Amino acid sequence: MPRLAANLSMLFNEVGFLDRFDAAAKAGFKAVEYLFPYEWPAATLKARLDACGLEHVLFNMPPGNWAGGERGLACLPGRQAEFREAVKRSLDYAATLECRLVHCMAGIPPAGVTPGTAAAVYAANIAWAAEQASAAGVKVVLEAINHRDMPGFFLHTLEQTADVVAAIGADKVGMQFDIYHCQVTEGDVTKRMEKFFPIIDHMQLADVPARNEPGTGEIAWDYVFRRIDELGYKGWIGLEYRPAADTVGGLAWRQRYGL
Numbered sequence: 001m002p003r004l005a006a007n008l009s010m011l012f013n014e015v016g017f018l019d020r021f022d023a024a025a026k027a028g029f030k031a032v033e034y035l036f037p038y039e040w041p042a043a044t045l046k047a048r049l050d051a052c053g054l055e056h057v058l059f060n061m062p063p064g065n066w067a068g069g070e071r072g073l074a075c076l077p078g079r080q081a082e083f084r085e086a087v088k089r090s091l092d093y094a095a096t097l098e099c100r101l102v103h104c105m106a107g108i109p110p111a112g113v114t115p116g117t118a119a120a121v122y123a124a125n126i127a128w129a130a131e132q133a134s135a136a137g138v139k140v141v142l143e144a145i146n147h148r149d150m151p152g153f154f155l156h157t158l159e160q161t162a163d164v165v166a167a168i169g170a171d172k173v174g175m176q177f178d179i180y181h182c183q184v185t186e187g188d189v190t191k192r193m194e195k196f197f198p199i200i201d202h203m204q205l206a207d208v209p210a211r212n213e214p215g216t217g218e219i220a221w222d223y224v225f226r227r228i229d230e231l232g233y234k235g236w237i238g239l240e241y242r243p244a245a246d247t248v249g250g251l252a253w254r255q256r257y258g259l
């Protein structure tokens with residue numbers, strides 16, 4: 001049976017962020033993930049995790065100027081020093097939070113940056129980050145994000161992601177397989193899941209097209225969940241969806257699919 005982690009950036013928005021840990025625990029979750037922890041001291045977040053009996057399974061490295069439209073630093077020329085500081089900061093948080101996976105967002109290349117330049121910068125940065133993370137007992141994961149939601153995002157196909165993992169080594173870098181992004185960009189979700197299963201370290205889900213909970217869109221979740229079990233996936237699946245109404249009421253889908 002898939003293990004589900006509540007994404008606190010998306011779920012339980014009816015309460016303030018620090019109260020979402022307790023809300024997730026009361027809803028039956030044993031693990032959480034979210035986008036960015038950096039607004040709060042790591043010790044504060046760890047105290048919430050411990051008080052609620054929750055495991056922290058994933059967060060993102062600092063993305064640059066999020067409010068200004070940046071979505072990661074890894075492929076941005078001239079920002080390598082900032083990228084390295086971001087990696088170090090994320091690893092400090094990972095140590096306190098006892099989180100073993102950290103997602104490195106690729107970023108959106110600025111106008112005038114050629115695909116070749118972006119790829120070269122990205123490859124060098126990810127290789128450096130992977131070495132630092134591995135030494136700290138953390139693994140870097142990479143996620144392909146669709147161009148409908150995030151136009152111009154550098155890493156937008158699973159094949160690109162797999163090529164990076166192959167170049168650096170699956171012991172240091174893994175794939176973050178997001179079912180929602182896969183369906184929007186490429187489709188054929190379960191076949192792609194099967195193809196890339198050996199390098200998948202984390203999964204996320206939402207239905208398509210509106211990014212709401214399973215059962216609200218076009219994906220055949222009965223079959224998807226069955227294939228996840230048949231493949232023997234042992235990691236966590238982050239619920240990175242926008243509830244169509246209130247979070248707790250929307251969680252009824254778990255019973256519908258036997259989760």
